[in-house]
Amino acid sequence: xxxxxxxxxxxxxxxxxxxxxxxxxxxxxxxxxxxxxxxxxxxxxxxxxxxxxxxxxxxxxxxxxxxxxxxxxxxxxxxxxxxxxxxxxxxxxxxxxxxxxxxxxxxxxxxxxxxxxxxxxxxxxxxxxxxxxxxxxxxxxx
Numbered sequence: 317x318x319x320x321x322x323x324x325x326x327x328x329x330x331x332x333x334x335x336x337x338x339x340x341x342x343x344x345x346x347x348x349x350x351x352x353x354x355x356x357x358x359x360x361x362x363x364x365x366x367x368x369x370x371x372x373x374x375x376x377x378x379x380x381x382x383x384x385x386x387x388x389x390x391x392x393x394x395x396x397x398x399x400x401x402x403x404x405x406x407x408x409x410x411x412x413x414x415x416x417x418x419x420x421x422x423x424x425x426x427x428x429x430x431x432x433x434x435x436x437x438x439x440x441x442x443x444x445x446x447x448x449x450x451x452x453x454x455x456x457x458x
Contacts, residue, residue, distance in 0.1 A: 323386065324379055324382045324383050325382075328375055328378060328379045329375070329376065329379045331375055332371075332372045332373075332375035332376045332379065333372070335368050335369070335371050336368070336369055336372035336373075336376075338368050339364075339365045339366070339367075339368030339369035339372060340365070340369070342364050342365040342368060343365035346361055346362070346364065346365065377436070380440070381439070381440055382443075384440060384443075384444065385443045385444050385445075388444045389444050389445045390445060390446075390447050390448070391447060392444065392446050392447060393446065393447055394446045394447065396446075397444070397446035398446075400441050401438075401441060401442075404434055404438040404441050405434075405438065406434075407430060407433065407434025407437065407438075408431060408434045408435055410427075410430055410434070411427050411428070411429075411430035411432075411434055411435075412431060413427070414426060414427025414430060414431075415427035415428060415431065
């Protein structure tokens with residue numbers, strides 16, 4: 317039985333783009349109308365553009381997850397899925413080791429980037445489901 321794949325809701329990326337543009341506009345508006353002293357005293361005023369852009373980035377990442385999940389779910393073999401899972405977990409472990417090792421200072425800032433990218437990759441990869449094998453299909457019939 318063929319199932320239909322979920323489509324990305326159009327409102328999700330549209331909302332993200334609107335929030336991103338509002339955040340950019342708020343940043344320019346706040347910087348031009350508020351003095352540095354007002355910005356230093358009112359942290360919430362400085363945080364408004366950041367919050368708008370941060371929510372936009374999260375919504376765009378959710379859009380990416382839904383889009384890639386709808387394309388690749390049930391199309392990747394279990395073996396290839398397991399390799400991707402091991403690589404992302406290995407990247408997380410490598411990033412943690414690079415952050416906490418005391419010998420090479422250059423590995424410290426690179427470790428943060430490795431850990432961030434590996435964590436985001438793991439989150440994305442965990443939303444993709446591998447192709448089911450015959451054993452699982454037989455169990456679903458009972």
